[in-house]
Amino acid sequence: MLRLIVALFSGALFGLGLAVSGMANPQKVIGFLDVAGDWDPTLAFVMGGALLVTVPAFRFIFGRRRPILAEDFELPTAKEVDTRLVGGSALFGVGWGLSGFCPGPAVVALLPALATGIVPVFAFVAAMLAGMVIYQWVS
Amino acid sequence: MEEFTPVSGLVGGLLIGLSTALMMVLNGRIAGISGIVGGLLARKGSEVGWRAMFAAGLLLGAFAYVLASGEVFPVRVQASLPIMVAAGLFVGFGTRLGSGCTSGHGVSGIARLSRRSIVATLVFMGTAILTVFVTGQLL
Numbered sequence: 433m434l435r436l437i438v439a440l441f442s443g444a445l446f447g448l449g450l451a452v453s454g455m456a457n458p459q460k461v462i463g464f465l466d467v468a469g470d471w472d473p474t475l476a477f478v479m480g481g482a483l484l485v486t487v488p489a490f491r492f493i494f495g496r497r498r499p500i501l502a503e504d505f506e507l508p509t510a511k512e513v514d515t516r517l518v519g520g521s522a523l524f525g526v527g528w529g530l531s532g533f534c535p536g537p538a539v540v541a542l543l544p545a546l547a548t549g550i551v552p553v554f555a556f557v558a559a560m561l562a563g564m565v566i567y568q569w570v571s
Numbered sequence: 572m573e574e575f576t577p578v579s580g581l582v583g584g585l586l587i588g589l590s591t592a593l594m595m596v597l598n599g600r601i602a603g604i605s606g607i608v609g610g611l612l613a614r615k616g617s618e619v620g621w622r623a624m625f626a627a628g629l630l631l632g633a634f635a636y637v638l639a640s641g642e643v644f645p646v647r648v649q650a651s652l653p654i655m656v657a658a659g660l661f662v663g664f665g666t667r668l669g670s671g672c673t674s675g676h677g678v679s680g681i682a683r684l685s686r687r688s689i690v691a692t693l694v695f696m697g698t699a700i701l702t703v704f705v706t707g708q709l710l
Contacts, residue, residue: 438597439621443628444635445590446602446674451636451644453583454576459647465696465703474580479677481584482591486682489592494683499599506600507683508670513690520669521676525695527661529702530654534673535666536604538659539626541646543633552648556659563663564609571668 435501447540453478456540458532465529531556591678594625603675604629605666669695 454460455478463472498504510517528534533541538557545553594602598621607625610617637643648655666672669691671680676695680688 435598436620436624438593439600439624440628440631442590442594442598442602443625444632445586445593445628446604446625447629447632448636449583449586449590449632450629451583451633452586453580454644455580455583456633457645457647459645459649460576462649462703465699466707467700468704469707472575474576477577477580478584478587479673481581482588482678483584483682485585485588486591486678489588490595490679490682493592493596496596499595499597501597502599504599505595508601508680508685508687510670510687513687517669517687517691518694520665520667521691521694522665522669522698523661524665524669524672525698526702527658527665528673528695529699530706531650531658531662532648533658534604534662535608536629536672536674538662539604539608539629540633543630543637544643544646547637547643550646550648552650552652552655553646555652556648556655556662559656559659560663561608561612563660563665564605564612564667565663566660567609567664567667568613 438501446536449478449482450537450540453481456537456544458537458541461528461532461534461537465532533560535560587674587678591674591682595679601675601679603671603679605663605672606670606675609663609667665695 450456454474460474464475533556541553591602594600607622610622611619676688676691
């Protein structure tokens, strides 16, 4: 029960952070990716701000034997850089560049999309979910 | 073009980092959005409870921002509907194949100094920048 409340609270902090940062706006993300144009470095400050917390926090956290509310840390076990990692990431980047959306901001953008009826946001999220389901079929 | 907003970017990033650190120290789980959303769609039991709570939290946090600021944050989509659908498919499939997105690889993975996540982040940043450059030349 406590773990569910933590997940809800953490999710809310994350969603608030995305809204505050302006990253739910694809135009701003594309402004960052457009290095040859009128470059907007904001996204680097968002990632930098997040890493400013997570880098020292993780050093401390992984010094512990286990998390406070769970039995163990669930971390990826894969170590090798393989074609799935590179190919998947490359494909993700193309979609990110075309739309200005990665998964978190797209979910958060559903709220303004509901309020003002921005159809492409719903279309993107539906297609993203479909892409995830297709991955499960073929894997 | 959007203006550069370093302060709101940094504050938003700190909130995202705090959310990520809390999920790890309390629940021992990575706050990776593609993994969380993808896990909700998986057939067999994949800890659906906390993932659903985190996803609900994302929208709740965005809603809290709207309540506190008194305005809906901007979401400006530039791409056409068919492009958004294609992009959504690429992002959904690609993040699952590549085991993560901007949050899982870019924030958590880099903070863990994971070689896979550093490579993944460089790859998706690279293809996203290239995609924005190429589409910018075509339009």
